[in-house]
Amino acid sequence: xxxxxxxxxxxxxxxxxxxxxxxxTAAGINIRALSVADTKDFGILRIIVSDxxxxxxxxxxDTVVKETPVIAVRMNDKAGALNSVLSVLRQAQINVEYVYxxxxxxAGNAYVVMRVDDIEHAEQTLAQNGIKTLSDSDxxxxxx
Amino acid sequence: MKNYYQPEIETASYEEIRRIQNEKxxxxxxxxxxxxxxxxxLMQQKGLTPDDIKSxxxxxxxxxxxxxxxxxxxxxxxxxxxLKNIVRIQSTSGTTGKRVVAFYTQxxxxxxxxxxxxxxVAAGGTNEDVCQVAYGYGLFTGGAGLNGGSHKVGCMTLxxxxxxxxxxxQFMMDLGATILCCTPSYAAYIGESLAEQGYKPEDNxxxxxxxxxxxxxxxxxxxxxxxxxxxxxxxYGLTExxxxxxxxxxxxxKGMHINEDHFYAEIIDPETGEVLPEGxxxxxxxxxxxxxxxxxxxxxxxxxxxxxxxxxxCGRTHVRMTKPLGRSDDMMIIRGVNVFPSQIExxxxxxxxxxxxxxxxxxxxxxxxxxxxxxxxxxxxxxKVSEMQTLEKNLNTAMRSxxxxxPKIHLVAPKTIERSEGKAVRVIDKRKLH
Numbered sequence: 001x002x003x004x005x006x007x008x009x010x011x012x013x014x015x016x017x018x019x020x021x022x023x024x025t026a027a028g029i030n031i032r033a034l035s036v037a038d039t040k041d042f043g044i045l046r047i048i049v050s051d052x053x054x055x056x057x058x059x060x061x062d063t064v065v066k067e068t069p070v071i072a073v074r075m076n077d078k079a080g081a082l083n084s085v086l087s088v089l090r091q092a093q094i095n096v097e098y099v100y101x102x103x104x105x106x107a108g109n110a111y112v113v114m115r116v117d118d119i120e121h122a123e124q125t126l127a128q129n130g131i132k133t134l135s136d137s138d139x140x141x142x143x144x
Numbered sequence: 145m146k147n148y149y150q151p152e153i154e155t156a157s158y159e160e161i162r163r164i165q166n167e168k169x170x171x172x173x174x175x176x177x178x179x180x181x182x183x184x185x186l187m188q189q190k191g192l193t194p195d196d197i198k199s200x201x202x203x204x205x206x207x208x209x210x211x212x213x214x215x216x217x218x219x220x221x222x223x224x225x226x227l228k229n230i231v232r233i234q235s236t237s238g239t240t241g242k243r244v245v246a247f248y249t250q251x252x253x254x255x256x257x258x259x260x261x262x263x264x265v266a267a268g269g270t271n272e273d274v275c276q277v278a279y280g281y282g283l284f285t286g287g288a289g290l291n292g293g294s295h296k297v298g299c300m301t302l303x304x305x306x307x308x309x310x311x312x313x314q315f316m317m318d319l320g321a322t323i324l325c326c327t328p329s330y331a332a333y334i335g336e337s338l339a340e341q342g343y344k345p346e347d348n349x350x351x352x353x354x355x356x357x358x359x360x361x362x363x364x365x366x367x368x369x370x371x372x373x374x375x376x377x378x379x380y381g382l383t384e385x386x387x388x389x390x391x392x393x394x395x396x397x398k399g400m401h402i403n404e405d406h407f408y409a410e411i412i413d414p415e416t417g418e419v420l421p422e423g424x425x426x427x428x429x430x431x432x433x434x435x436x437x438x439x440x441x442x443x444x445x446x447x448x449x450x451x452x453x454x455x456x457x458c459g460r461t462h463v464r465m466t467k468p469l470g471r472s473d474d475m476m477i478i479r480g481v482n483v484f485p486s487q488i489e490x491x492x493x494x495x496x497x498x499x500x501x502x503x504x505x506x507x508x509x510x511x512x513x514x515x516x517x518x519x520x521x522x523x524x525x526x527x528k529v530s531e532m533q534t535l536e537k538n539l540n541t542a543m544r545s546x547x548x549x550x551p552k553i554h555l556v557a558p559k560t561i562e563r564s565e566g567k568a569v570r571v572i573d574k575r576k577l578h
C-alpha cells in the first residue's frame with residue numbers, strides 16, 4: 001500500500017526552508033522523513049508527516065503543496081538491504097524516479113521511500129518477493 | 145571628393161530638399177488615397193482629400209498610423225499596390241498580432257538599398273572594400289538591407305548572416321574584410337572573440353563598422369572602436385519604413401542624417417500628437433515619400449529623439465536625429481529583437497500560467513541577458529525535478545516561437561513577484577541604455 005508524501009515548491013533563497021519547517025513544527029506535526037531536491041532557482045521539499053491535513057493547513061496559503069503516493073519499505077538496517085529491494089524493481093523494469101532513506105526509531109530498522117513510475121506494479125512485484133510496503137498507518141506505528 | 149554615394153541629393157540645399165519633398169508628398173498622398181482603403185478611410189474621417197495636401201507643411205493634417213493600425217490591417221490592409229508588383233517582403237519577429245510584414249516593389253528595394261549604400265559610403269566604403277554583413281539574413285531587414293547596399297556600392301560582399309563567430313573571424317581574416325555590418329552587441333562579441341584567439345586590433349583589415357538594430361551607448365561605441373581598431377557608425381531604421389538606412393551617421397558621429405528625400409520626419413508630443421518645433425524631444429514620426437508597396441504616412445515609431453538642422457561639417461544637408469533616447473511605449477529591444485511584455489503575457493496564459501511575471505534584461509559582456517521569472521501555479525507543480533525542468537523548457541520553447549528569442553525561464557513560488565503600489569513591476573531593464 002502506498003503512503004502519502006507531501007511536496008512543496010520552495011524558492012532557492014535563504015530562510016525559505018526554515019520558514020516552512022517552522023510552520024509545520026509550530027502546528028505540532030512530526031516530520032517522519034524529509035528530502036529536498038534543488039535546482040538553481042527552486043527546491044522541492046518532500047516530506048512524510050504524521051498528519052497530512054494538518055500540515056497542509058499549517059503551511060502558508062501561498063505555498064504550493066501537492067500530495068503524491070510513494071512507496072515505503074521497511075528494511076533491516078544492514079548492508080545490502082536496499083540493494084535487494086532495488087534489484088526486485090529493476091528486474092520488473094520499474095523506474096525509480098527518486099528515493100530517500102532514513103533509519104527508524106527502533107534500532108535495526110531502516111526505511112526507504114521511493115517514487116516509482118508504476119506504483120501498483122511495484123507493490124505487486126515487491127509483495128511477490130516477500131517485501132512488504134507500508135501504509136500511512138504503518139508509518140505512524142513504526143515511527144512513533 | 146567626400147564620401148557621398150549620391151552627392152547631388154545628399155548635399156542639396158534645404159530649399160531643394162523641400163522642393164523634392166513637396167513634389168513627392170502630393171503624389172504619395174494621392175497614391176495612398178487611391179490604393180489603400182484603410183488610410184483613405186482615416187483621411188475621410190478627418191474630412192481630408194488629397195487636395196488638402198499641397199506640401200510637406202500639410203502633412204501635420206494627416207492622420208497618424210500606429211502599430212495598432214498595422215495589426216488591424218494585417219496582412220494586406222496597408223498594401224499600396226497590386227500584389228503582382230510586389231517582389232519582396234520583410235518582417236519583424238513576433239506574434240501575428242505584433243508582427244509587421246512590409247511589402248516592397250523593385251522600386252522600393254532599390255530605394256532602400258540606395259539608402260544603405262549612402263550609409264556604407266559615409267563610413268568610407270568604396271568598390272574596393274570587403275563588406276562583411278553579419279546581420280541576420282531572412283525576414284529580418286538587417287541582412288537584406290546592408291547586403292543590397294553593399295552591392296550597390298560595389299563592395300565585395302560577404303553574406304555571413306549572424307552567428308557562427310569562428311567562421312565570421314575566419315572569413316574576416318582570410319578575405320580581409322574592411323567593413324563590418326552587424327548589431328553593436330555582436331560587434332563587441334566579435335571583438336572579444338578576436339582577442340581571445342590572440343588577435344590584436346591591428347591584425348584585422350577592418351576600418352569601419354555600421355552597427356544598428358538595437359540601442360547602444362557611447363561607451364559601447366568606444367569599446368567596439370578600440371577592440372576592432374575601427375570607426376563605428378550608427379544606422380537607424382525600422383521594418384515599417386523599409387529597414388536600416390532610414391538614417392545613418394557620417395564621420396562626425398553626431399547624430400544620424402535622415403534620408404529626407406525619401407522619409408519625412410516629424411517630432412510630436414506623444415500625448416497630444418502635436419508637432420513640436422526643431423530641437424524638441426519627442427516621438428519620431430515618419431512619412432514615406434515615395435515607397436509604393438508599403439507607403440506608410442505619419443507612422444509613429446514610438447522612439448523618442450531630437451531632430452537637428454544644425455550645419456554638419458560632413459557637407460550633408462539632411463536633418464539629423466539623435467539615437468533613440470527612449471520609447472513612448474513598453475517595447476524592449478533585446479538582442480536586436482522587438483519584445484513587448486504583452487507578448488510574454490499571451491504565452492503565459494496560453495501555457496496555463498498566471499500573468500504574474502517579471503522580465504529582467506541586462507547586458508553582460510556586451511550581450512543582452514533575458515530572464516523571465518514566472519510564478520508556478522499549483523496545477524503545474526510537480527514533486528519531480530525533471531518535470532519541473534520540462535515545464536521551464538517548454539515555456540522557453542513557447543516564448544522562443546512567439547518572440548524569436550528564447551528567455552531563461554525561472555519558476556518562482558506564487559505571490560513572490562515583487563509588487564509596488566499593488567502593481568507588479570513587469571520589466572526591470574538594467575542595461576542603462578539611455
